[in-house]
Amino acid sequence: MTNKTHDSRGDQDMNIVIAGHVDHGKSTIIGRLLADTDSLPEGKLESVKETCRRNSKPFEYAFLLDALKDEQDQGITIDSARVFFETDLRKYIILDAPGHIEFLKNMVTGAARAEAALLVIDADEGIQENSKRHCYMLSMLGIDQVAVLVNKMDLVDYDEETYRKIVADYTEFLEEIGMEASSFIPVSGMEGDNLASLSDNMLWYEEETVLDLLDSFKSQPLPENKPFRMPVQDVYKFTRGGDDRRIISGTIESGQVSVGDEVVFYPSGKSSTVKSIEGFNRPDTDTIGAGYSTGFTLDEQIFIKRGEVATLADEKDPHSAARIKTNLFWLGKEPLTKDKEYHLKLGTSKVKARLEKIERVIDASDLSQSEDKGQVELHDVAQCVFKLDSAISFDLANELEHSSRFVIVDDYEIAGGGLVEESLEDEQSWVREKVMLRNYKWEKSRINREERAEKYSQQPTLVLLTGEEDVGKKPTAKALEQELFDSGRVVYFLGIGNLLYGVDADIKGDENHKEEHLRRLAEVSHIMLDAGSILVVTAVELSQDDLELIQTTVNPQQIETVWLGENVTTDIEYDLHIDEFETEEKAALQVKGMLQDRGILFKAW
Amino acid sequence: MDHLDKLENKSIHILREAYSEFNNLSMLWSIGKDSTVMLWLARKAFFGHVPFPLVHIDTDYMIPKMIEHRDKLAKKWELDMIYGQDEKSLEENMTYPEGNVDHQECCRRLKAEALKNTLNGNWKRYRMNHETGEYEVDDNTKPYTGVIVGARADEEGSRSKERYFSPRDENNDWDISDQPPEFWSQYKTDFAPGTHVRIHPLLDWTELDIWEYIQREEIPIVDLYYDQGEGKRYRSLGCAPCTEPVESDAKNVDEVVEELKNGKFADVAERDGRAQDQDEGAGLEDLRKDGYM
Structure with a gap:
């Protein structure tokens, strides 16, 4: 790397998330840690104490963090507040994750930024629902350094037995989800035991303090030695x-x-x-x-x-597919269901997605599983299959975790996140592979697409005219070609039969090759479009599947479909429907109008 | 990568996401150090260009040097510079310096209301004509759907709760208790008609980070931040009547960095000099809900 280090701190800074069940004392631990290490701005501690005195409320270290009035009212942390904190070794950003179940999406927000996590368990109350759920989420989010603080030891008279029992039970849970804690520490946030220094109240514990622990976390190296993405x-x-x-x-x-x-x-x-x-x-x-x-x-x-x-080119390829098997967590108020359309965002790609199948649903708080309850509900973890509108590229969770991560958008909100576990076949896979190879091998011209478009005053476009037999598709197509040609455009009419005896000679007359016919038509169209032309093609009763196959080969943004005639007999999603027309010339003008409206034909100045 | 590299690259990523996902985007520029760093980051993100307008809310009580600095940089960096203000309150002298409203109400009018109505296009926007160097009323009155703001999480309590991409509803309201989740560099870039999104590329920066970055990148900052020989400098900028300089003899960026690290301000919060923060603890949060920054 050519970038020099300008700063003596080097890469020594780290995000730590503190998570756990509600009221187990996370904010108190952070507040106390800040106070005991002189990390607070001058006067902050005094002013919070003064506010408490004025409101006749006992002072709590958690108030230092719960700066928002909404929060102090409810006495729980709503969002992942960030707290800046420094030791001799490095700078920390401590993210305080809310423990209340309602705010899991905030916990996820905080935790996803972290490189390591502190999980707090109340010694008196013991392991609770979110003690487990949060840890499960941390592992899905990709955080593998987790230390457990057994808090409120003062409430159990600093009893070693109680502590050991929690350590044993929780270790067992972690094993079940394939994790291991970096360490366990018995602490009291309220009394400051084992936070900045070892406590005299627990002479049976003499390992590390929370401060030692923080400094022992390892910075995650940037994945520079993995394939380039x-x-x-x-x-x-x-x-x-x-x-x-x-x-x-x-x-x-x-x-x-x-x-x-x-x-x-x-x-x-x-x-x-x-x-x-x-x-x-x-x-x-x-x-x-x-x-x-x-x-x-x-x-x-x-x-x-x-x-x-x-x-x-000389490293491992990513996967490209329009069907994927995933493992996801759901944060949406509305459940994830099969009858709704979602958006899936992975890297910078964003495609429409439908839930095809739920393989199993897991309740992260007790690890119980159910086969298919028909939908994925708030806070569930589930293995499911998605069908995407078009192919995206990704890696698998066990290969390159970063590029396997996606989120699901429901309406306008991010409602879930997950990892791609398997790339699955779909109807267009065979075409997609051919297109990728064609693109890879394509010999490039010196003239680019924009230059051609400017020269010809048009965006290259495939106009697909479809409809029932004998409704006037060919006459309309030819009239459209004539009209555009006369107004100076670069245009070509291609009758589908024109391919049959040449390009398709080897597969002609074989019913099994319908899709291959379409693929070849689309490839020929791709060449004509690359040359800058507007291409007019007619075909009888194209279905949505047919169109999707063509879209796999030709950029969907360069395709305009027109349904001609009153009866729409297929499921195709057309751009224009001309149900009746007096002459083919008039129908052609209607199509031309659409091309003008969509900016495909540039205006003459 | 060092600490500043990490911050810089994350901020650039956020700016580029905003530019790709919002087709009517603007950046708020207060002329202060934070938003000037943000403007510099935009030039980094877009390879020397700034492909969206910069919006300044001019309360008409700004320290005059700030306006000079704004227009100088706008010309030099060919910025699409826009300002808006609460002309009605100014005409009617309904301001704190005129003694007709308290300072909280003054902030609400000259900052929060002016901001809201400039962003939604209800009030006049003045746009720099680079041929004449003068401001003219802008024909474009379309509301901005994405607004980039230089808020930092370490400034005060409510800001530590912000998201990088934070939705505002039709009334400019911020629902702190029900914010969208944000993880794995995926942000809230989808929004319902009538709502807009605030984008916060500087959320993870501290005051010291800002100054160390200014030092490293040699970013031109208005010299009000430096002692001009009178033993005083501004630590934070705002309206002249309500912003007090602090006692300091830091004369340049190196001395400011040193002062923040080891000097008298090492443990003193930045906004100590601003009147509006002194009242109720929730003062700034209320203003924030109203849309002020």
Whole structure:
């Protein structure tokens, strides 16, 4: 890495989350820790004590954190407050996660930022529902350093037996979910026992204090030695001031990339070579790695968009699929059901998703399982299969955890999160593989897509005219071609039969090859579109499946479908329906109007 | 990667997410050190460009040097600079310095209301014409659906609860007790019509981080933050009548960093000099619910 360390602290800073059941004393432990290590701003402790005195309320260390009035009213932490704290070794951000079940989504928010966790259990009350649930969530979130603080030891007269029992029971639970605690410490937040110094009240315990423990957590190294993955956030071209760089930008999740490397973007499969690594007010560099929000330019101008992931040609490919098996936790008020459409976000990709199958549902508080209760409810953990609207690229949880993580958006809210465990086949998989290879092997032109569009004053588009037999599809298509041609456009009418005796000669007349016919039609269309043309194609009664197959081959944004005739006999989601028309010329004008409205035909100036 | 690198790269990631996901985005620039660092981070994120407008709420009581600094940088960095203000309250002298309302009400009008009505396009927006260097009434009155704000979690209690992407409803309200979850670099970028989202790229930064970053990147900061020879400097900027300088002889960024690390301010909260924080503990939170920052 070319970046120099400017600061003596180096990479010594760490996020720690403190979690556990409600009222087990998390905020008290943090408050006390801050007070005992002189980490509070001058006067803060006194002013909180004064407020308590004025309101005739006994002072509690938790009040230092519960700065919000909503919270002090209810006496529980609502959100993951951040507390800044420093030892000789490093800086900490302590995230105080709420213990109340209602606020699990806040606990997840806090915990997901952490590298290590403190789990607090009340010695008097013992292991409770959220003592377990939180730990289960921590493991799903990818936090593997967890230490357990057995709190309120003062309430059980500092009894070693009580402590040992909790340690034994909880260790057993952790084993069941495949985890191991870094350590257990008996403490009292209220009295300050074993927080900053070892306590005289528990002479039977002489290992480490909470402060020692914090400093013993290891910083998670950035995954620089894993395969290169950079989800593309956007492709920037800011032309002002004569800047003609076209920068593929994003944050590198793992691995590294250098000038001269061959990069492949998935799921499109397109490839090129890194020409330069770009930055502003930073030293020039030829290599950049995990953790950096960066950008690079390419030798050849390929069309890439947000949602693809940049990888290296000589490293392991990610998976690309439109059906996935996942393990997820649900935080939504509304359950996850099969009859609703969701959005799934993974890296920078965002696709529509439907729940296809629930394999099993787990109650994280007692690890009980149920087969399929039909839906996934608030705070459940479940293994399920999703069917996606289009393919996305990802890694599997057991291969490269970062790029296996996704969230589910229900309406406008993030309602769940999970890991992809398996990539599954779907009807279009075979086509997708061919398209990826085609894109990878594609010999690039010097003229890019934007230049062609500007030259021809149009966006290349496939116009699919479909409907029942004999409703006038071909006459309309030809009239549309004539109309566009006469107004100076680059346009071509392709009758589906024109392919039969040439491109399709080897499979002609075989009913089993309907899908292969469509794939070839789509590939021919792709070439015509790449040449910048508007292509008009007719086909009888295309179904939604047919359209999806074509969309796997041709960019869906470049396709406009028109249903001609009164009776709509398939499930296709068309862009325009012309149910009746006087002449084919009039129908053609209607289609032309749509192309104008959608900005496919540029206006003449 | 060191501490500042981590903060910088996370902030850049957030700025880019905001730019990709919101088609009517703006950034609030108060001319203070935090939002100037944020503006600098935007130039880093977009390779020297700032592809969205910067919005300043001008209470008309700003320390004059702040406005000078704003316009100087706006010209130099070719910023799409916009300001808005509460013209009615100013005309009617309904302000604290005029003695007609208390300072909380003054903040509510000149800051919170002005902000709300500038963002939603109900009041006039003034936009810099780079050919003349003058401000003109902006034709664009579309509400901003994404607003980037330089709040830091360490500033005071309610801010430590903020999300990076924080929804505001039709009335600009912030529902603190029911916020969306945020994890794995996935943010709330979907929002219902009429609502908007506040974006907070600086949430994890501390005051010291801000100054160390200014030092490392050599970011031009208004010199009110430095002692000009009178043994005083501003630690935090705002309206002239309500912001007091602190006693300090730190004359440049190096001396400010040293003072924050080992000097007299090492344990004193930054906003100590601001009147509005002194009343009820919840004063700022109420203003915040109203939409002030």
